Amino acid sequence: MGKHRKPFGQSWRRGPGSAVRVRPLPVRGALRLRRPSDIWYKAALGALVAMAVPDLTLFALGRLDLVLYTSAGALCALYGHGLPYAARARTLPWVVLGMVASLGVALTAASLTTSTALLVVFAALIAAIHKTVCEATRVGPPGNIILTFVTASAFFVPQRLGQVPSHLALTLGTGILAWLVCMAPALLRPQGPERIVVARALEAAAGLLRTERGADGARPAGAPDAWHATAAAVNAAWHTLYEVPTRTPAKAAARAGLERLLVEAESVLGRAGREVAGEAERAAGWAAGRHDGHQYRHSFDDGFDRAFGQSLDQGFGQDLRRFEAERLGGWARALRGGGPLPEVAQVSSSWQVGEKGEAGGERSGVRRPAPGHPRGVRPVLARLGPGSPLLPIGARVTAGCVLAGWTSMALGVGHPYWAVVTAASIYQANTTLTWQRALQRTLGNLSGLLLYTALLPLIHLGHLAMLGLALACQVGAEAWISRNYWLGSTCVTPLALLLSGFGSQLPARALIADRWIDTVVGAAVGLTCCVVVTNRRAADRIEAALERVAAAENAASRLLAARSAPGAGDMEGADGARETGWARDRLTGCLVELREAVEVASGEWWQRALPEERIDHAQQQGHRTLARLVRRLRAPVAAA
The missing domain is CATH 1.20.58 (Methane Monooxygenase Hydroxylase; Chain G, domain 1)
Known part of the structure:
Protein backbone atom coordinates (compact mmCIF):
# COMPACT_ATOMS: atom_id res chain seq x y z
CA MET A 1 0.00 0.00 0.00
CA GLY A 2 0.94 3.63 -0.31
CA LYS A 3 1.66 6.01 2.48
CA HIS A 4 -0.98 6.22 5.16
CA ARG A 5 -3.23 9.17 4.36
CA LYS A 6 -3.58 11.68 7.18
CA PRO A 7 -7.24 12.04 8.08
CA PHE A 8 -9.06 15.11 6.78
CA GLY A 9 -5.98 16.19 4.87
CA GLN A 10 -4.65 18.06 7.91
CA SER A 11 -1.01 18.35 8.82
CA TRP A 12 0.11 17.44 12.31
CA ARG A 13 1.77 19.93 14.62
CA ARG A 14 4.34 18.32 16.82
CA GLY A 15 4.98 19.34 20.39
CA PRO A 16 8.35 20.00 21.99
CA GLY A 17 10.94 17.45 21.01
CA SER A 18 8.49 15.81 18.58
CA ALA A 19 7.47 13.46 21.41
CA VAL A 20 3.81 14.32 20.97
CA ARG A 21 1.74 15.98 18.31
CA VAL A 22 -1.05 18.53 18.63
CA ARG A 23 -3.69 18.39 15.94
CA PRO A 24 -6.36 21.02 15.18
CA LEU A 25 -10.02 20.07 15.29
CA PRO A 26 -11.55 20.27 11.80
CA VAL A 27 -14.92 21.69 10.85
CA ARG A 28 -15.06 20.85 7.16
CA GLY A 29 -16.91 17.66 6.41
CA ALA A 30 -18.84 17.45 9.71
CA LEU A 31 -22.12 18.43 8.05
CA ARG A 32 -21.60 16.71 4.69
CA LEU A 33 -24.38 14.34 3.67
CA ARG A 34 -23.59 10.72 2.86
CA ARG A 35 -25.48 7.98 1.10
CA PRO A 36 -28.23 6.52 3.29
CA SER A 37 -27.78 3.11 4.85
CA ASP A 38 -28.93 0.30 2.59
CA ILE A 39 -31.05 -1.26 5.36
CA TRP A 40 -32.37 1.83 7.17
CA TYR A 41 -35.95 0.88 6.37
CA LYS A 42 -35.61 -2.43 8.23
CA ALA A 43 -34.84 -0.74 11.53
CA ALA A 44 -37.42 1.97 10.85
CA LEU A 45 -40.26 -0.47 10.13
CA GLY A 46 -39.27 -2.72 13.01
CA ALA A 47 -39.34 0.12 15.52
CA LEU A 48 -42.55 1.49 13.99
CA VAL A 49 -44.44 -1.76 14.52
CA ALA A 50 -42.90 -2.46 17.93
CA MET A 51 -43.88 1.03 19.16
CA ALA A 52 -47.26 1.36 17.47
CA VAL A 53 -48.83 -1.79 18.95
CA PRO A 54 -48.23 -1.03 22.66
CA ASP A 55 -48.69 2.74 22.29
CA LEU A 56 -52.07 2.40 20.60
CA THR A 57 -53.06 -0.11 23.26
CA LEU A 58 -52.13 2.38 25.98
CA PHE A 59 -54.10 5.06 24.15
CA ALA A 60 -57.16 2.82 24.09
CA LEU A 61 -56.75 2.17 27.83
CA GLY A 62 -56.14 5.84 28.63
CA ARG A 63 -52.70 5.10 30.15
CA LEU A 64 -50.32 7.04 27.96
CA ASP A 65 -48.44 7.96 31.14
CA LEU A 66 -46.83 4.51 30.79
CA VAL A 67 -45.46 5.16 27.29
CA LEU A 68 -41.88 5.54 28.55
CA TYR A 69 -41.81 1.92 29.74
CA THR A 70 -43.32 0.44 26.59
CA SER A 71 -41.08 2.57 24.39
CA ALA A 72 -38.03 1.29 26.26
CA GLY A 73 -38.71 -2.27 25.16
CA ALA A 74 -39.96 -1.33 21.71
CA LEU A 75 -36.80 0.63 20.87
CA CYS A 76 -34.81 -2.60 21.21
CA ALA A 77 -36.18 -3.36 17.73
CA LEU A 78 -33.57 -0.95 16.36
CA TYR A 79 -30.76 -3.41 17.09
CA GLY A 80 -29.39 -6.42 15.27
CA HIS A 81 -30.56 -5.77 11.73
CA GLY A 82 -27.12 -6.45 10.28
CA LEU A 83 -26.92 -9.90 11.85
CA PRO A 84 -28.08 -13.22 10.36
CA TYR A 85 -31.29 -14.38 11.98
CA ALA A 86 -29.65 -17.10 14.07
CA ALA A 87 -27.21 -14.58 15.56
CA ARG A 88 -29.96 -11.96 15.86
CA ALA A 89 -32.08 -14.38 17.86
CA ARG A 90 -29.22 -14.70 20.37
CA THR A 91 -28.22 -11.03 20.47
CA LEU A 92 -31.56 -9.25 20.88
CA PRO A 93 -32.45 -10.95 24.19
CA TRP A 94 -29.24 -9.54 25.65
CA VAL A 95 -30.20 -6.06 24.43
CA VAL A 96 -33.65 -6.42 25.98
CA LEU A 97 -32.21 -7.70 29.26
CA GLY A 98 -29.71 -4.84 29.27
CA MET A 99 -32.54 -2.37 28.79
CA VAL A 100 -34.63 -3.95 31.55
CA ALA A 101 -31.69 -4.07 33.98
CA SER A 102 -30.70 -0.46 33.28
CA LEU A 103 -34.28 0.71 33.62
CA GLY A 104 -34.60 -1.24 36.85
CA VAL A 105 -31.60 0.57 38.33
CA ALA A 106 -32.96 3.94 37.22
CA LEU A 107 -36.48 3.40 38.55
CA THR A 108 -35.22 2.00 41.84
CA ALA A 109 -32.91 4.97 42.32
CA ALA A 110 -35.73 7.37 41.45
CA SER A 111 -37.96 5.74 44.06
CA LEU A 112 -35.34 5.82 46.81
CA THR A 113 -33.93 9.35 46.48
CA THR A 114 -35.06 12.75 45.30
CA SER A 115 -31.56 14.27 45.21
CA THR A 116 -31.14 15.54 41.67
CA ALA A 117 -27.36 15.82 42.05
CA LEU A 118 -27.11 12.18 43.12
CA LEU A 119 -29.40 11.02 40.33
CA VAL A 120 -27.18 12.82 37.81
CA VAL A 121 -24.18 10.87 39.11
CA PHE A 122 -26.06 7.57 38.79
CA ALA A 123 -27.20 8.45 35.28
CA ALA A 124 -23.64 9.34 34.29
CA LEU A 125 -22.28 6.04 35.61
CA ILE A 126 -24.93 4.06 33.74
CA ALA A 127 -24.16 6.05 30.58
CA ALA A 128 -20.46 5.17 30.90
CA ILE A 129 -21.31 1.50 31.36
CA HIS A 130 -23.53 1.59 28.29
CA LYS A 131 -20.77 3.17 26.20
CA THR A 132 -18.00 0.79 27.20
CA VAL A 133 -20.09 -2.37 27.05
CA CYS A 134 -21.59 -1.50 23.65
CA GLU A 135 -18.13 -0.76 22.28
CA ALA A 136 -16.71 -3.97 23.74
CA THR A 137 -19.54 -6.15 22.43
CA ARG A 138 -19.60 -4.30 19.07
CA VAL A 139 -23.36 -4.56 19.10
CA GLY A 140 -23.61 -2.15 16.19
CA PRO A 141 -25.95 0.78 15.58
CA PRO A 142 -27.60 2.50 17.35
CA GLY A 143 -25.07 1.58 20.03
CA ASN A 144 -25.35 3.01 23.51
CA ILE A 145 -27.44 6.08 22.76
CA ILE A 146 -30.90 4.43 22.91
CA LEU A 147 -30.13 2.69 26.19
CA THR A 148 -28.77 5.90 27.69
CA PHE A 149 -31.64 8.05 26.42
CA VAL A 150 -34.29 5.83 28.03
CA THR A 151 -32.40 5.14 31.25
CA ALA A 152 -31.35 8.73 31.91
CA SER A 153 -34.94 9.85 31.46
CA ALA A 154 -36.18 7.19 33.90
CA PHE A 155 -33.90 8.46 36.67
CA PHE A 156 -36.01 11.63 36.85
CA VAL A 157 -39.50 10.12 36.56
CA PRO A 158 -41.44 10.21 39.88
CA GLN A 159 -41.61 6.65 41.07
CA ARG A 160 -42.73 4.49 43.98
CA LEU A 161 -40.81 1.33 44.78
CA GLY A 162 -43.93 -0.81 44.49
CA GLN A 163 -44.49 0.35 40.90
CA VAL A 164 -41.09 -0.76 39.64
CA PRO A 165 -41.92 -4.46 38.99
CA SER A 166 -45.01 -3.68 36.91
CA HIS A 167 -43.19 -1.03 34.90
CA LEU A 168 -40.32 -3.42 34.21
CA ALA A 169 -42.83 -6.05 33.16
CA LEU A 170 -44.14 -3.62 30.52
CA THR A 171 -40.62 -3.10 29.23
CA LEU A 172 -39.91 -6.82 29.15
CA GLY A 173 -43.19 -7.54 27.36
CA THR A 174 -42.59 -4.96 24.66
CA GLY A 175 -39.00 -6.17 24.40
CA ILE A 176 -40.32 -9.64 23.59
CA LEU A 177 -42.59 -8.05 21.00
CA ALA A 178 -39.54 -6.27 19.53
CA TRP A 179 -37.75 -9.62 19.28
CA LEU A 180 -40.69 -11.12 17.41
CA VAL A 181 -40.87 -8.15 15.05
CA CYS A 182 -37.15 -8.34 14.27
CA MET A 183 -37.31 -12.09 13.64
CA ALA A 184 -40.48 -12.00 11.53
CA PRO A 185 -38.73 -11.23 8.19
CA ALA A 186 -36.96 -14.60 8.47
CA LEU A 187 -40.24 -16.19 7.37
CA LEU A 188 -40.04 -14.38 4.02
CA ARG A 189 -36.30 -13.98 3.35
CA PRO A 190 -34.34 -16.29 5.66
CA GLN A 191 -31.07 -15.42 3.88
CA GLY A 192 -31.69 -11.67 3.73
CA PRO A 193 -28.94 -10.38 6.09
CA GLU A 194 -26.17 -12.55 4.70
CA ARG A 195 -27.15 -11.79 1.12
CA ILE A 196 -26.90 -8.06 1.86
CA VAL A 197 -23.46 -8.30 3.46
CA VAL A 198 -22.13 -10.34 0.53
CA ALA A 199 -23.67 -7.78 -1.85
CA ARG A 200 -21.76 -5.04 0.00
CA ALA A 201 -18.51 -6.95 -0.50
CA LEU A 202 -19.24 -7.36 -4.21
CA GLU A 203 -20.02 -3.65 -4.55
CA ALA A 204 -16.80 -2.73 -2.73
CA ALA A 205 -14.81 -5.00 -5.03
CA ALA A 206 -16.49 -3.43 -8.05
CA GLY A 207 -15.55 0.00 -6.72
CA LEU A 208 -11.96 -1.16 -6.31
CA LEU A 209 -11.89 -2.27 -9.93
CA ARG A 210 -13.13 1.15 -11.00
CA THR A 211 -10.17 2.94 -9.39
CA GLU A 212 -8.29 3.01 -12.67
CA ARG A 213 -4.58 3.56 -13.03
CA GLY A 214 -3.20 6.53 -14.85
CA ALA A 215 -1.47 6.40 -18.20
CA ASP A 216 1.88 5.88 -16.45
CA GLY A 217 0.58 2.91 -14.48
CA ALA A 218 0.57 4.83 -11.18
CA ARG A 219 -2.09 4.18 -8.57
CA PRO A 220 -4.79 6.82 -8.09
CA ALA A 221 -4.96 8.69 -4.80
CA GLY A 222 -8.07 6.79 -3.66
CA ALA A 223 -6.69 3.30 -4.31
CA PRO A 224 -5.46 2.62 -0.74
CA ASP A 225 -8.81 3.61 0.72
CA ALA A 226 -10.64 1.47 -1.86
CA TRP A 227 -8.34 -1.45 -1.03
CA HIS A 228 -9.00 -1.09 2.70
CA ALA A 229 -12.74 -0.67 2.16
CA THR A 230 -12.89 -3.84 0.09
CA ALA A 231 -10.77 -5.81 2.57
CA ALA A 232 -12.98 -4.65 5.45
CA ALA A 233 -16.19 -5.47 3.56
CA VAL A 234 -14.95 -8.93 2.61
CA ASN A 235 -13.73 -9.61 6.15
CA ALA A 236 -17.07 -8.49 7.61
CA ALA A 237 -18.92 -10.69 5.14
CA TRP A 238 -16.90 -13.77 6.09
CA HIS A 239 -17.55 -13.20 9.77
CA THR A 240 -21.25 -12.79 9.03
CA LEU A 241 -21.35 -16.03 7.07
CA TYR A 242 -19.61 -17.78 9.95
CA GLU A 243 -22.69 -16.96 12.02
CA VAL A 244 -25.00 -18.77 9.58
CA PRO A 245 -25.73 -22.35 10.71
CA THR A 246 -25.39 -25.20 8.20
CA ARG A 247 -27.11 -28.04 10.02
CA THR A 248 -28.99 -29.28 6.95
CA PRO A 249 -27.81 -29.88 3.36
CA ALA A 250 -30.13 -27.13 2.09
CA LYS A 251 -28.71 -24.55 4.51
CA ALA A 252 -25.17 -25.67 3.75
CA ALA A 253 -25.78 -25.33 0.02
CA ALA A 254 -27.32 -21.88 0.43
CA ARG A 255 -24.38 -20.64 2.46
CA ALA A 256 -21.88 -22.28 0.11
CA GLY A 257 -23.40 -20.40 -2.81
CA LEU A 258 -22.92 -17.10 -1.01
CA GLU A 259 -19.35 -18.10 -0.19
CA ARG A 260 -18.61 -18.65 -3.87
CA LEU A 261 -19.79 -15.13 -4.63
CA LEU A 262 -17.71 -13.79 -1.76
CA VAL A 263 -14.64 -15.56 -3.12
CA GLU A 264 -15.25 -13.75 -6.41
CA ALA A 265 -15.14 -10.44 -4.53
CA GLU A 266 -12.14 -11.57 -2.53
CA SER A 267 -10.27 -12.52 -5.67
CA VAL A 268 -10.05 -8.84 -6.62
CA LEU A 269 -7.79 -8.36 -3.60
CA GLY A 270 -5.53 -11.18 -4.70
CA ARG A 271 -4.56 -9.96 -8.12
CA ALA A 272 -0.90 -9.71 -8.95
CA GLY A 273 1.24 -9.14 -12.02
CA ARG A 274 1.52 -12.01 -14.46
CA GLU A 275 2.93 -12.42 -17.88
CA VAL A 276 1.47 -9.79 -20.19
CA ALA A 277 0.84 -12.32 -22.88
CA GLY A 278 -0.98 -14.70 -20.59
CA GLU A 279 -3.23 -11.95 -19.33
CA ALA A 280 -3.84 -10.71 -22.85
CA GLU A 281 -4.92 -14.19 -23.91
CA ARG A 282 -7.29 -14.51 -20.96
CA ALA A 283 -8.63 -11.02 -21.58
CA ALA A 284 -9.37 -11.95 -25.18
CA GLY A 285 -11.31 -14.93 -23.92
CA TRP A 286 -13.33 -12.67 -21.62
CA ALA A 287 -14.07 -10.28 -24.47
CA ALA A 288 -15.30 -13.19 -26.59
CA GLY A 289 -17.53 -14.41 -23.74
CA ARG A 290 -15.56 -17.66 -23.28
CA HIS A 291 -14.95 -17.53 -19.54
CA ASP A 292 -13.37 -20.82 -18.44
CA GLY A 293 -14.03 -20.47 -14.71
CA HIS A 294 -10.68 -18.86 -13.83
CA GLN A 295 -10.75 -15.36 -12.46
CA TYR A 296 -8.73 -12.44 -13.74
CA ARG A 297 -7.00 -11.28 -10.58
CA HIS A 298 -5.55 -7.95 -9.62
CA SER A 299 -3.88 -6.31 -6.62
CA PHE A 300 -2.93 -2.81 -5.63
CA ASP A 301 0.41 -4.26 -4.55
CA ASP A 302 3.59 -2.22 -4.51
CA GLY A 303 5.22 -5.11 -6.37
CA PHE A 304 2.77 -4.78 -9.27
CA ASP A 305 4.68 -4.78 -12.53
CA ARG A 306 4.53 -1.25 -14.00
CA ALA A 307 4.80 -2.40 -17.60
CA PHE A 308 1.94 -4.80 -17.02
CA GLY A 309 -0.14 -2.01 -15.54
CA GLN A 310 0.55 0.21 -18.51
CA SER A 311 -0.43 -2.48 -20.96
CA LEU A 312 -3.70 -3.07 -19.16
CA ASP A 313 -4.58 0.61 -19.13
CA GLN A 314 -3.88 0.85 -22.83
CA GLY A 315 -6.51 -0.84 -24.98
CA PHE A 316 -8.45 -3.68 -23.46
CA GLY A 317 -7.37 -3.22 -19.80
CA GLN A 318 -9.79 -0.49 -18.77
CA ASP A 319 -12.67 -2.10 -20.63
CA LEU A 320 -11.90 -5.40 -18.92
CA ARG A 321 -12.00 -3.87 -15.46
CA ARG A 322 -15.24 -2.07 -16.23
CA PHE A 323 -16.73 -5.31 -17.54
CA GLU A 324 -15.80 -7.23 -14.42
CA ALA A 325 -16.96 -4.39 -12.16
CA GLU A 326 -20.35 -4.47 -13.88
CA ARG A 327 -20.40 -8.23 -13.47
CA LEU A 328 -19.82 -8.00 -9.72
CA GLY A 329 -22.32 -5.17 -9.44
CA GLY A 330 -24.91 -7.24 -11.27
CA TRP A 331 -24.47 -10.08 -8.80
CA ALA A 332 -24.86 -7.61 -5.93
CA ARG A 333 -28.13 -6.33 -7.40
CA ALA A 334 -29.36 -9.91 -7.80
CA LEU A 335 -28.61 -10.62 -4.14
CA ARG A 336 -30.42 -7.53 -2.97
CA GLY A 337 -33.38 -8.26 -5.20
CA GLY A 338 -34.10 -11.54 -3.43
CA GLY A 339 -34.06 -13.67 -6.57
CA PRO A 340 -32.11 -16.88 -7.17
CA LEU A 341 -28.36 -16.84 -6.78
CA PRO A 342 -26.30 -16.12 -9.89
CA GLU A 343 -25.18 -19.14 -11.89
CA VAL A 344 -21.62 -18.94 -10.61
CA ALA A 345 -22.94 -19.49 -7.07
CA GLN A 346 -24.66 -22.77 -7.93
CA VAL A 347 -23.02 -25.84 -6.44
CA SER A 348 -23.23 -29.45 -7.44
CA SER A 349 -25.52 -31.80 -5.60
CA SER A 350 -22.60 -33.80 -4.22
CA TRP A 351 -21.11 -30.64 -2.74
CA GLN A 352 -24.48 -29.60 -1.32
CA VAL A 353 -24.73 -32.77 0.73
CA GLY A 354 -21.14 -32.92 1.86
CA GLU A 355 -19.98 -34.76 4.96
CA LYS A 356 -20.01 -33.82 8.59
CA GLY A 357 -16.90 -31.91 9.46
CA GLU A 358 -14.94 -31.45 12.63
CA ALA A 359 -16.91 -28.63 14.23
CA GLY A 360 -20.22 -29.62 15.72
CA GLY A 361 -21.81 -31.15 12.64
CA GLU A 362 -21.02 -28.25 10.32
CA ARG A 363 -20.94 -29.21 6.66
CA SER A 364 -17.56 -29.55 4.99
CA GLY A 365 -18.62 -27.55 1.92
CA VAL A 366 -18.34 -24.23 3.76
CA ARG A 367 -15.61 -22.32 5.50
CA ARG A 368 -15.26 -22.34 9.23
CA PRO A 369 -13.55 -19.70 11.40
CA ALA A 370 -9.98 -20.30 12.47
CA PRO A 371 -9.54 -22.36 15.64
CA GLY A 372 -8.67 -20.50 18.78
CA HIS A 373 -10.75 -17.49 17.80
CA PRO A 374 -12.49 -16.48 21.07
CA ARG A 375 -16.24 -16.09 20.98
CA GLY A 376 -18.94 -15.22 23.48
CA VAL A 377 -18.11 -13.46 26.74
CA ARG A 378 -14.33 -13.95 26.74
CA PRO A 379 -13.43 -11.45 23.98
CA VAL A 380 -15.75 -8.88 25.58
CA LEU A 381 -14.02 -9.23 28.93
CA ALA A 382 -10.63 -9.04 27.20
CA ARG A 383 -11.59 -5.71 25.59
CA LEU A 384 -12.58 -4.35 29.00
CA GLY A 385 -9.51 -5.60 30.88
CA PRO A 386 -6.73 -3.49 32.41
CA GLY A 387 -5.04 -1.31 29.83
CA SER A 388 -8.06 -1.31 27.53
CA PRO A 389 -8.36 1.79 25.29
CA LEU A 390 -12.07 1.78 26.12
CA LEU A 391 -11.43 2.76 29.74
CA PRO A 392 -10.41 6.37 28.96
CA ILE A 393 -13.58 6.68 26.88
CA GLY A 394 -15.61 5.47 29.85
CA ALA A 395 -13.85 8.02 32.04
CA ARG A 396 -14.68 10.75 29.54
CA VAL A 397 -18.35 9.79 29.53
CA THR A 398 -18.57 9.69 33.32
CA ALA A 399 -16.88 13.04 33.87
CA GLY A 400 -18.66 14.77 31.00
CA CYS A 401 -22.12 13.55 31.94
CA VAL A 402 -21.76 14.39 35.63
CA LEU A 403 -20.48 17.90 34.95
CA ALA A 404 -23.07 18.52 32.22
CA GLY A 405 -25.90 17.46 34.52
CA TRP A 406 -24.65 19.54 37.41
CA THR A 407 -24.16 22.58 35.17
CA SER A 408 -27.72 22.20 33.93
CA MET A 409 -28.93 22.07 37.54
CA ALA A 410 -26.95 25.20 38.40
CA LEU A 411 -28.65 27.01 35.52
CA GLY A 412 -32.05 26.00 36.86
CA VAL A 413 -33.02 23.80 33.91
CA GLY A 414 -35.84 21.40 34.71
CA HIS A 415 -34.53 18.47 32.64
CA PRO A 416 -30.85 17.88 33.55
CA TYR A 417 -31.00 14.39 32.06
CA TRP A 418 -31.12 15.95 28.60
CA ALA A 419 -27.69 17.45 29.27
CA VAL A 420 -26.52 14.01 30.43
CA VAL A 421 -27.82 12.35 27.25
CA THR A 422 -26.28 15.04 25.06
CA ALA A 423 -22.88 14.63 26.68
CA ALA A 424 -23.10 10.83 26.39
CA SER A 425 -24.17 10.95 22.75
CA ILE A 426 -21.27 13.04 21.46
CA TYR A 427 -18.47 10.76 22.70
CA GLN A 428 -16.89 8.89 19.80
CA ALA A 429 -13.68 6.95 19.28
CA ASN A 430 -11.44 10.03 19.41
CA THR A 431 -11.44 13.78 20.00
CA THR A 432 -11.85 14.71 16.34
CA LEU A 433 -14.96 12.59 15.88
CA THR A 434 -16.33 13.81 19.23
CA TRP A 435 -15.88 17.41 18.09
CA GLN A 436 -17.74 16.72 14.88
CA ARG A 437 -20.53 14.89 16.71
CA ALA A 438 -20.91 17.86 19.09
CA LEU A 439 -21.38 20.17 16.11
CA GLN A 440 -23.85 17.77 14.54
CA ARG A 441 -25.80 17.31 17.76
CA THR A 442 -26.08 21.05 18.37
CA LEU A 443 -27.23 21.85 14.84
CA GLY A 444 -29.58 18.86 14.76
CA ASN A 445 -31.24 19.79 18.03
CA LEU A 446 -31.69 23.37 16.94
CA SER A 447 -33.35 22.31 13.68
CA GLY A 448 -35.37 19.74 15.62
CA LEU A 449 -36.68 22.41 17.96
CA LEU A 450 -37.71 24.47 14.96
CA LEU A 451 -39.53 21.43 13.57
CA TYR A 452 -41.22 20.81 16.92
CA THR A 453 -42.39 24.44 17.00
CA ALA A 454 -43.85 24.07 13.53
CA LEU A 455 -45.70 20.91 14.62
CA LEU A 456 -47.29 22.51 17.71
CA PRO A 457 -50.67 23.09 15.98
CA LEU A 458 -50.89 19.36 15.24
CA ILE A 459 -49.66 18.41 18.71
CA HIS A 460 -52.49 20.41 20.27
CA LEU A 461 -55.02 18.19 18.49
CA GLY A 462 -54.63 15.54 21.15
CA HIS A 463 -52.75 12.44 22.21
CA LEU A 464 -53.59 10.43 19.09
CA ALA A 465 -52.01 13.12 16.92
CA MET A 466 -48.99 13.11 19.22
CA LEU A 467 -48.66 9.35 18.81
CA GLY A 468 -48.82 9.65 15.05
CA LEU A 469 -46.18 12.36 15.02
CA ALA A 470 -43.92 10.38 17.36
CA LEU A 471 -44.08 7.34 15.07
CA ALA A 472 -43.40 9.51 12.02
CA CYS A 473 -40.40 11.08 13.74
CA GLN A 474 -39.06 7.63 14.60
CA VAL A 475 -39.18 6.59 10.94
CA GLY A 476 -37.66 9.90 9.85
CA ALA A 477 -34.81 9.55 12.32
CA GLU A 478 -33.86 6.13 10.93
CA ALA A 479 -34.18 7.37 7.36
CA TRP A 480 -31.93 10.36 7.86
CA ILE A 481 -29.45 9.55 10.61
CA SER A 482 -27.23 7.45 8.34
CA ARG A 483 -26.92 10.40 5.96
CA ASN A 484 -25.64 12.58 8.76
CA TYR A 485 -26.18 12.59 12.50
CA TRP A 486 -27.42 16.18 12.55
CA LEU A 487 -30.14 15.32 10.04
CA GLY A 488 -31.32 12.39 12.14
CA SER A 489 -31.27 14.56 15.27
CA THR A 490 -33.74 16.85 13.56
CA CYS A 491 -36.31 14.07 14.04
CA VAL A 492 -34.97 12.67 17.30
CA THR A 493 -35.44 15.99 19.12
CA PRO A 494 -39.20 16.34 18.51
CA LEU A 495 -39.56 12.61 19.24
CA ALA A 496 -37.98 13.10 22.67
CA LEU A 497 -40.18 16.12 23.37
CA LEU A 498 -43.31 14.24 22.30
CA LEU A 499 -42.50 11.30 24.56
CA SER A 500 -41.86 13.71 27.43
CA GLY A 501 -45.17 15.42 26.75
CA PHE A 502 -47.17 12.27 27.61
CA GLY A 503 -45.97 12.31 31.20
CA SER A 504 -45.68 16.03 31.98
CA GLN A 505 -47.80 19.13 31.77
CA LEU A 506 -45.04 21.64 31.08
CA PRO A 507 -45.84 24.22 28.40
CA ALA A 508 -44.16 23.83 25.04
CA ARG A 509 -42.13 27.01 25.50
CA ALA A 510 -40.53 25.65 28.68
CA LEU A 511 -39.75 22.29 27.02
CA ILE A 512 -38.13 24.01 24.05
CA ALA A 513 -36.06 26.34 26.22
CA ASP A 514 -34.88 23.52 28.49
CA ARG A 515 -33.96 21.33 25.54
CA TRP A 516 -31.90 24.05 23.87
CA ILE A 517 -30.03 25.02 27.04
CA ASP A 518 -29.31 21.38 27.89
CA THR A 519 -28.06 20.72 24.36
CA VAL A 520 -25.58 23.58 24.49
CA VAL A 521 -24.48 22.71 28.02
CA GLY A 522 -24.13 19.01 27.29
CA ALA A 523 -22.17 19.53 24.07
CA ALA A 524 -19.87 22.20 25.51
CA VAL A 525 -19.11 20.45 28.80
CA GLY A 526 -18.84 17.03 27.17
CA LEU A 527 -16.40 18.29 24.57
CA THR A 528 -14.33 20.05 27.20
CA CYS A 529 -14.01 16.84 29.21
CA CYS A 530 -13.06 14.97 26.06
CA VAL A 531 -10.21 17.40 25.42
CA VAL A 532 -9.04 17.34 29.04
CA VAL A 533 -9.25 13.55 29.50
CA THR A 534 -6.82 12.45 26.80
CA ASN A 535 -6.72 8.89 25.50
Missing part, protein backbone atom coordinates in the same frame (compact mmCIF):
# COMPACT_ATOMS: atom_id res chain seq x y z
CA ARG A 536 -2.99 8.15 25.56
CA ARG A 537 -3.74 4.45 25.16
CA ALA A 538 -4.76 4.93 21.55
CA ALA A 539 -1.10 4.76 20.49
CA ASP A 540 -0.62 1.65 22.62
CA ARG A 541 -3.37 0.02 20.61
CA ILE A 542 -1.34 0.67 17.45
CA GLU A 543 1.69 -1.05 18.95
CA ALA A 544 -0.39 -4.09 19.84
CA ALA A 545 -1.98 -4.13 16.38
CA LEU A 546 1.45 -3.94 14.71
CA GLU A 547 2.61 -6.93 16.72
CA ARG A 548 -0.46 -8.94 15.71
CA VAL A 549 -0.04 -8.03 12.03
CA ALA A 550 3.62 -9.05 12.12
CA ALA A 551 2.80 -12.37 13.79
CA ALA A 552 -0.03 -13.15 11.36
CA GLU A 553 2.08 -12.14 8.34
CA ASN A 554 5.04 -14.26 9.45
CA ALA A 555 2.82 -17.28 10.04
CA ALA A 556 1.17 -16.85 6.64
CA SER A 557 4.54 -16.45 4.90
CA ARG A 558 5.83 -19.66 6.51
CA LEU A 559 2.69 -21.47 5.42
CA LEU A 560 3.03 -20.26 1.83
CA ALA A 561 6.72 -21.18 1.77
CA ALA A 562 5.94 -24.67 3.05
CA ARG A 563 3.25 -25.18 0.41
CA SER A 564 5.60 -24.01 -2.33
CA ALA A 565 8.48 -26.23 -1.23
CA PRO A 566 9.33 -29.38 -3.21
CA GLY A 567 7.44 -32.43 -2.02
CA ALA A 568 4.62 -30.39 -0.52
CA GLY A 569 1.95 -31.97 -2.70
CA ASP A 570 0.20 -33.51 0.28
CA MET A 571 -0.39 -30.01 1.60
CA GLU A 572 -2.39 -28.99 -1.45
CA GLY A 573 -5.46 -30.92 -0.36
CA ALA A 574 -8.36 -29.85 1.81
CA ASP A 575 -6.26 -29.67 4.98
CA GLY A 576 -3.64 -27.40 3.45
CA ALA A 577 -6.28 -25.21 1.87
CA ARG A 578 -8.12 -24.98 5.16
CA GLU A 579 -4.95 -23.72 6.83
CA THR A 580 -4.55 -21.16 4.07
CA GLY A 581 -8.11 -19.94 4.60
CA TRP A 582 -7.53 -19.58 8.31
CA ALA A 583 -4.31 -17.67 7.70
CA ARG A 584 -6.21 -15.33 5.39
CA ASP A 585 -8.84 -14.71 8.07
CA ARG A 586 -6.24 -13.95 10.73
CA LEU A 587 -4.20 -11.62 8.55
CA THR A 588 -7.21 -9.73 7.19
CA GLY A 589 -8.60 -9.23 10.67
CA CYS A 590 -5.26 -7.94 11.92
CA LEU A 591 -4.92 -5.51 9.00
CA VAL A 592 -8.44 -4.17 9.57
CA GLU A 593 -7.71 -3.78 13.28
CA LEU A 594 -4.49 -1.90 12.50
CA ARG A 595 -6.34 0.45 10.18
CA GLU A 596 -8.96 1.16 12.85
CA ALA A 597 -6.29 1.73 15.50
CA VAL A 598 -4.45 4.22 13.29
CA GLU A 599 -7.63 6.13 12.51
CA VAL A 600 -8.56 6.33 16.20
CA ALA A 601 -5.12 7.50 17.28
CA SER A 602 -4.89 9.97 14.39
CA GLY A 603 -8.01 11.73 15.65
CA GLU A 604 -6.68 12.41 19.14
CA TRP A 605 -5.64 16.05 19.45
CA TRP A 606 -2.83 15.29 21.92
CA GLN A 607 -0.94 12.13 21.14
CA ARG A 608 2.62 10.99 20.85
CA ALA A 609 3.96 10.73 17.33
CA LEU A 610 2.73 7.72 15.42
CA PRO A 611 5.22 5.18 14.00
CA GLU A 612 4.24 5.99 10.43
CA GLU A 613 7.10 4.10 8.76
CA ARG A 614 6.37 0.93 10.73
CA ILE A 615 2.67 1.27 9.94
CA ASP A 616 3.34 1.67 6.21
CA HIS A 617 5.76 -1.25 6.18
CA ALA A 618 3.34 -3.52 8.08
CA GLN A 619 0.51 -2.65 5.72
CA GLN A 620 2.60 -3.20 2.60
CA GLN A 621 3.94 -6.55 3.78
CA GLY A 622 0.54 -7.64 5.02
CA HIS A 623 -1.19 -6.76 1.75
CA ARG A 624 1.43 -8.56 -0.31
CA THR A 625 1.08 -11.71 1.75
CA LEU A 626 -2.71 -11.42 1.80
CA ALA A 627 -2.76 -11.22 -1.99
CA ARG A 628 -0.73 -14.45 -2.18
CA LEU A 629 -3.08 -16.16 0.27
CA VAL A 630 -6.17 -15.10 -1.64
CA ARG A 631 -4.75 -16.44 -4.88
CA ARG A 632 -4.41 -19.83 -3.18
CA LEU A 633 -8.11 -19.89 -2.34
CA ARG A 634 -9.63 -20.63 -5.72
CA ALA A 635 -13.00 -21.91 -4.43
CA PRO A 636 -14.94 -21.85 -1.15
CA VAL A 637 -14.38 -25.58 -0.65
CA ALA A 638 -10.66 -24.89 -0.52
CA ALA A 639 -11.04 -23.32 2.88
CA ALA A 640 -13.48 -25.84 4.25
